[in-house]
Amino acid sequence: MELLVAGLDGLSYNMLDRFDVDAPFLRRTRGEGVSGDLMSVDTPTTIPAWTSFATGKDPGSHGISNMLRQDASYEVGPSRPNATDAAVYDFLDDSVFVNLPASVGRVPAAENAHLVSAMLARDEADAVPDELKALDAYDDYVLDHDASLKVRPSAYLDHVLGISTARHRFAREAFETFKPRVGFVLFSTPDWAGHILSNLSSDAARRDFYARLVELVDELAADLAGLADNVVLLSDHGFEHKHTNVHLAEWLGDEGYFAEEETTTGATDVAVAAARAAAKRSDRLYALIRRVHNHIMGTAVGASLESAASPQIDFPNSRAWQLRYGCVYVNDDRFDHPTVDDADALRREIREGLRELTDDEGRRIFRDVLLPGEAYENPGPDAPDVIARPAPGFFPTTLWSPTGGVTSPTDNYEHRYRGIFAANGPLFAGGEAIEGLSIVDALPTILAALGEPLSPEFDGEARLDALAEPAEPSVLSADEVPRPRTRPGDLDGTDRDGAVEDRLADLGYIE
Numbered sequence: 360m361e362l363l364v365a366g367l368d369g370l371s372y373n374m375l376d377r378f379d380v381d382a383p384f385l386r387r388t389r390g391e392g393v394s395g396d397l398m399s400v401d402t403p404t405t406i407p408a409w410t411s412f413a414t415g416k417d418p419g420s421h422g423i424s425n426m427l428r429q430d431a432s433y434e435v436g437p438s439r440p441n442a443t444d445a446a447v448y449d450f451l452d453d454s455v456f457v458n459l460p461a462s463v464g465r466v467p468a469a470e471n472a473h474l475v476s477a478m479l480a481r482d483e484a485d486a487v488p489d490e491l492k493a494l495d496a497y498d499d500y501v502l503d504h505d506a507s508l509k510v511r512p513s514a515y516l517d518h519v520l521g522i523s524t525a526r527h528r529f530a531r532e533a534f535e536t537f538k539p540r541v542g543f544v545l546f547s548t549p550d551w552a553g554h555i556l557s558n559l560s561s562d563a564a565r566r567d568f569y570a571r572l573v574e575l576v577d578e579l580a581a582d583l584a585g586l587a588d589n590v591v592l593l594s595d596h597g598f599e600h601k602h603t604n605v606h607l608a609e610w611l612g613d614e615g616y617f618a619e620e621e622t623t624t625g626a627t628d629v630a631v632a633a634a635r636a637a638a639k640r641s642d643r644l645y646a647l648i649r650r651v652h653n654h655i656m657g658t659a660v661g662a663s664l665e666s667a668a669s670p671q672i673d674f675p676n677s678r679a680w681q682l683r684y685g686c687v688y689v690n691d692d693r694f695d696h697p698t699v700d701d702a703d704a705l706r707r708e709i710r711e712g713l714r715e716l717t718d719d720e721g722r723r724i725f726r727d728v729l730l731p732g733e734a735y736e737n738p739g740p741d742a743p744d745v746i747a748r749p750a751p752g753f754f755p756t757t758l759w760s761p762t763g764g765v766t767s768p769t770d771n772y773e774h775r776y777r778g779i780f781a782a783n784g785p786l787f788a789g790g791e792a793i794e795g796l797s798i799v800d801a802l803p804t805i806l807a808a809l810g811e812p813l814s815p816e817f818d819g820e821a822r823l824d825a826l827a828e829p830a831e832p833s834v835l836s837a838d839e840v841p842r843p844r845t846r847p848g849d850l851d852g853t854d855r856d857g858a859v860e861d862r863l864a865d866l867g868y869i870e
């Protein structure tokens with residue numbers, strides 16, 4: 360194999376430092392090769408970011424800016440895979456991709472390319488193409504984790520260690536069977552581990568849990584890299600400790616941007632209202648409620664409490680709302696019942712308001728608040744209207760605040776923008792640091808390293824300073840860009856929504 364690309368979902372150097380994790384293979388790859396931070400996209404979440412890796416385009420261009428999408432009819436559901444942009448498995452002949460998120464339904468346009476999708480697939484049979492179902496390791500291959508096990512962290516740890524081992528075995532057998540020029544495998548465990556850390560009771564327990572998962576993945580990636588002359592390790596975003604939750608709904612609601620649906624008050628609403636009232640008066644009680652809340656996240660009870668604690672927005676009668684992760688949409692003519700004539704003026708008004716927001720200590724909540732043309736190269740119609748990038752340590756949720764303010768204290772681990780990039784082997788520069796690399800640059804840089812032409816459609820650029828022999832790559836003409844192919848009858852993913860929704864809810868994306 361000429362190149363192995365190993366994805367380490369959600370891994371960042373700060374987390375390795377914080378929990379004192381020794382990842383010898385990553386350390387060696389960084390030391391001998393070229394490495395640095397890898398900037399994620401808006402929003403820095405798994406589906407948008409891996410779609411940007413696969414297409415070399417930012418979410419404004421490929422259309423998936425969030426884990427969720429909202430239709431013209433205001434219906435909110437899981438994002439659907441991009442079906443319109445050429446992707447890495449269309450460009451690279453003789454390749455095997457194992458567990459590439461948000462690629463289900465796509466058929467590689469490249470010769471002898473094999474694609475196992477992840478994240479938005481219904482199940483293993485939906486994710487794995489027929490020719491790879493014949494592998495011995497397919498029997499044990501696991502697409503996704505069982506989040507219900509999170510209530511017992513030791514059982515969950517064994518479960519995800521087992522998934523990583525099975526994924527490695529499957530990838531190894533696939534690489535040995537198909538002998539590709541380029542292999543890709545994504546290990547999801549650093550992301551899953553990050554999302555459970557706040558459930559653990561002490562820093563020692565967090566360290567032990569995180570280190571065991573990351574050290575195993577490091578070892579498995581090292582073993583697969585033994586099959587290849589060159590290796591690229593990269594993540595799609597990082598993780599960090601969050602001290603403050605941001606409740607954009609509190610501000611948008613106070614400013615009168617959205618209306619709430621009239622709903623009959625159920626038992627959970629009463630419980631949430633009572634908890635809110637109590638939490639406003641007592642820090643200790645608030646801390647207790649938060650701990651209980653973190654503990655039940657990912658359970659059915661947690662999911663129903665979450666939905667009770669989020670605003671139920673009356674979209675046709677609203678002007679603007681947050682979809683999730685700091686992304687605000689205005690009710691303009693892309694929706695069925697627009698209420699906003701001058702969308703641009705409203706966007707600017709909201710941007711200015713959000714830029715001014717500070718917490719109780721006077722710290723700015725957002726490092727930046729952008730309009731789509733500022734966040735994206737060429738934003739399409741699905742791009743959010745306002746993109747609020749949280750300041751370090753701040754995490755935007757869709758929940759009402761337990762204390763009523765725009766911010767509330769938390770003690771959690773969540774996504775941040777900066778992930779990792781490290782590349783080693785004869786194709787890459789040795790012992791170099793690289794700065795300002797974005798995940799949209801990863802595909803053009805990999806193609807340039809392999810001597811392959813670039814697409815004129817890429818938003819990212821080939822970072823020649825990462826290469827051992829920097830040579831200006833050629834560029835395909837517009838009609839040479841491979842045409843994306845989809846499975847017959849698979850253009851519309853509605854039949855997958857139910858299964859996918861449950862899994863995203865378990866991960867806390869649907870609240």
Ligand SMILES: [Zn+2]
Binds near residue numbers: 368406550596
């Ligand atoms: Zn991720």
